[in-house]
Amino acid sequence: MNEWNDQFIREEAVYKKQEVLDFQGNPLIEALPPILSPEEAYDGLCYFPEYDENEQKLPTHIRYHTIPRITKFFQPVMQHLDLEQRFSRLLRYGYVSRNPNSSVYIRSLADGHKQLNGQTVKHDIRSTASSFTLMGFSGIGKTTAVERVLSLYPNLIVHKHPYNLTQVVWLKLNCPHDGSLKTLCIDFFQKMDQLLSTNYYEKYGSRRNSISSMVIRMGQIARLHCVGALIIDEIQHLLTSKDKNSEKMMNFFVTLVNEIGVPVVMIGTMRAKAVLQQDFRQARRGSGQGDMVWQQMKKDADWDLLIENMWSYQWNAIKTELTEEINETLYDESQGIVDIAIKLFALAQGRAIETGTEKITPALIRKVAKDDLKLIQPMIEALRNGHLSELEKFEDIMPLEISEYLQHYQSRIDLKATIQKKKEQQAAKRQKIEKTKLEKLILALINVGIEADTAERISTKVIKKAPDQTESLLLIQALQLLEDEKKEKPKINKREKNALKLIIDKGKKGKLSNYESLELNGYIKNPINEFVI
Known part of the structure; x- marks a missing residue:
C-alpha cells in the first residue's frame, strides 16, 4: 500500500531486464517499475488510512477532526485495475520510438532545435505514442483513480553516464478554466520548474511570448526530459473557450502524440464527449488505448467490497454493524457515485455525534442526504429514475468538502453548548x-x-x-x-362536622362523654401518654 504522497518522487535509474522484445535495450523503459500483475496492481492501488478504535473514546470536539481522514480511503475495483493496465501499456509504448540509444532519438532532438530557430523540418519518425480518454460522471472517482495509478510510478528518474538526463515519467496538468492554450503552456513550464529546479517559466513563460513560440518550447522540453505521459484533467473546460481555443488545444495534443511522441491522457466529465468528437482525427487519436467511460457503480460484489472496507472507519462512540438495509440505503442515496457514498458515511457520523445518538441508521443517512446534499438531489433523482439525458444539467454540481459540513455540525454543537451555558x-x-x-x-x-x-x-x-x-x-x-x-378563621367542612356528630351520638349510646368519644377516635390526645416519658 503506497502512501498518499503529494510530494514528487525522484529515483536513480536501475535498469531491469525486459521480457517484451519492443522494450529491450531502451533505458527509459528498463528504468520504470516492473509491469504489475492484477494482484500486484490491486495491492499497490489500495490505500487504507490508519485507524485506531481508541479514537472512538476521544472527546466529541476532537473526534470531528478524525472523520475527514476517510476521504483518503481508496478501494480498487475492476475498472481501476483496467485503468492501471492501460496506462502501463500507454507509458511503455510511448517510449519505444524514443530510445536514447538510437540515432532516431538524437535526430528528434536536433529537429526540435531547428524548429526553435524557425527552420522547417520534415518529420519522418513514426511515433509509437497513443492516448486515451477517461470520461465519467462528476464524483465517480476519475481523478482519484488516475492519481492512485500515477503513484505507482516515480515522477523523476535520473540517468547517469552515458545518458546524463533526467526522465520525467509523467506530468499532470489541469485544463485551464478558460480553455487557453497559453495558460496551459505556462502551467507546464511552472510544473517542470518545480520538478527539475529549472527556470523554464522565467525564460519562456512571459505572456509577451506568442502561443506558437510557447508550444514549440513546450514540445522541445518534453523531448529533452523524455516526458512519459501528459495527463490533462478537466478537459470539459474547453467547452467554455473562445476564439477556437478548444480546436487549437486539441490540435496541440495531436501534435504531442504524433510528432513529439508524448502520450496524452485526457480526463473529463460526460460533457467532454462534445469536445473529443469534434472531428474524426481527434476522436481516433483519443482512442489509442480505447476510451473509458465510467458511470455509477452497480450494486454488485465490487460495491459490497467497497462499503464493507469503508465501514470499518467509524468514530462514533457506538460502533454500528453494517446491515444489508444500511448498504441498500447508501446505494440508493448515492446511486453508486463513490464520492457521494463516502461523504454520506462521513456526514452521517458527524450528525450522529451532533445529535448524541452516536449510531448510524438508514433513517439518519436519508436525513443527512436530504439536509446536507440538497444541491445534488436532482442529479441523484435523475440517476434513480434512469433519466441519463438529464445528467448533463448537473455535471458541475458536487457536494462541498466534508470538513466544511463537519465544521457546520461542530459549530451547531458549540452554539448549543454556548446557549446552554x-x-x-x-x-x-x-x-x-x-x-x-x-x-x-x-x-x-x-x-x-x-x-x-x-x-x-x-x-x-x-x-x-x-x-x-x-x-x-x-x-x-x-x-x-x-x-x-x-x-381567615379556621373552618370545619360539612363532611368533617357530620363525622364528629356521628362519633358523639354513638358515644352517648354507649354512655360515653363527648370527650371520651373524641379521645377514643383519635381526635383528642391524652397528655400523659403523649408527653410524659
Missing part, C-alpha cells in the same frame, strides 16, 4: 438575586416583629409568585398576605 449562567444569576431578595425580605419581616419561621414562609411564597418585583413592593405584599391570613 448562557442559560445556566442566567439561571444562577437569577437564583442569586432571588436568594438575596429572600434574605432581605425575611430580615425586614423579623424586624417588624414577625416570627422567623413565619417570615421565611411568607417571604418564600411572595417571591415565588412575583420574583421580579422590587424589594419594597415585595415587603408590602408580604405584610398584606400576613394580614389576610389573620382575618
Whole structure:
C-alpha cells in the first residue's frame, strides 16, 4: 500500500531486464517499475488510512477532526485495475520510438532545435505514442483513480553516464478554466520548474511570448526530459473557450502524440464527449488505448467490497454493524457515485455525534442526504429514475468538502453548548438575586416583629409568585398576605362536622362523654401518654 504522497518522487535509474522484445535495450523503459500483475496492481492501488478504535473514546470536539481522514480511503475495483493496465501499456509504448540509444532519438532532438530557430523540418519518425480518454460522471472517482495509478510510478528518474538526463515519467496538468492554450503552456513550464529546479517559466513563460513560440518550447522540453505521459484533467473546460481555443488545444495534443511522441491522457466529465468528437482525427487519436467511460457503480460484489472496507472507519462512540438495509440505503442515496457514498458515511457520523445518538441508521443517512446534499438531489433523482439525458444539467454540481459540513455540525454543537451555558449562567444569576431578595425580605419581616419561621414562609411564597418585583413592593405584599391570613378563621367542612356528630351520638349510646368519644377516635390526645416519658 503506497502512501498518499503529494510530494514528487525522484529515483536513480536501475535498469531491469525486459521480457517484451519492443522494450529491450531502451533505458527509459528498463528504468520504470516492473509491469504489475492484477494482484500486484490491486495491492499497490489500495490505500487504507490508519485507524485506531481508541479514537472512538476521544472527546466529541476532537473526534470531528478524525472523520475527514476517510476521504483518503481508496478501494480498487475492476475498472481501476483496467485503468492501471492501460496506462502501463500507454507509458511503455510511448517510449519505444524514443530510445536514447538510437540515432532516431538524437535526430528528434536536433529537429526540435531547428524548429526553435524557425527552420522547417520534415518529420519522418513514426511515433509509437497513443492516448486515451477517461470520461465519467462528476464524483465517480476519475481523478482519484488516475492519481492512485500515477503513484505507482516515480515522477523523476535520473540517468547517469552515458545518458546524463533526467526522465520525467509523467506530468499532470489541469485544463485551464478558460480553455487557453497559453495558460496551459505556462502551467507546464511552472510544473517542470518545480520538478527539475529549472527556470523554464522565467525564460519562456512571459505572456509577451506568442502561443506558437510557447508550444514549440513546450514540445522541445518534453523531448529533452523524455516526458512519459501528459495527463490533462478537466478537459470539459474547453467547452467554455473562445476564439477556437478548444480546436487549437486539441490540435496541440495531436501534435504531442504524433510528432513529439508524448502520450496524452485526457480526463473529463460526460460533457467532454462534445469536445473529443469534434472531428474524426481527434476522436481516433483519443482512442489509442480505447476510451473509458465510467458511470455509477452497480450494486454488485465490487460495491459490497467497497462499503464493507469503508465501514470499518467509524468514530462514533457506538460502533454500528453494517446491515444489508444500511448498504441498500447508501446505494440508493448515492446511486453508486463513490464520492457521494463516502461523504454520506462521513456526514452521517458527524450528525450522529451532533445529535448524541452516536449510531448510524438508514433513517439518519436519508436525513443527512436530504439536509446536507440538497444541491445534488436532482442529479441523484435523475440517476434513480434512469433519466441519463438529464445528467448533463448537473455535471458541475458536487457536494462541498466534508470538513466544511463537519465544521457546520461542530459549530451547531458549540452554539448549543454556548446557549446552554448562557442559560445556566442566567439561571444562577437569577437564583442569586432571588436568594438575596429572600434574605432581605425575611430580615425586614423579623424586624417588624414577625416570627422567623413565619417570615421565611411568607417571604418564600411572595417571591415565588412575583420574583421580579422590587424589594419594597415585595415587603408590602408580604405584610398584606400576613394580614389576610389573620382575618381567615379556621373552618370545619360539612363532611368533617357530620363525622364528629356521628362519633358523639354513638358515644352517648354507649354512655360515653363527648370527650371520651373524641379521645377514643383519635381526635383528642391524652397528655400523659403523649408527653410524659
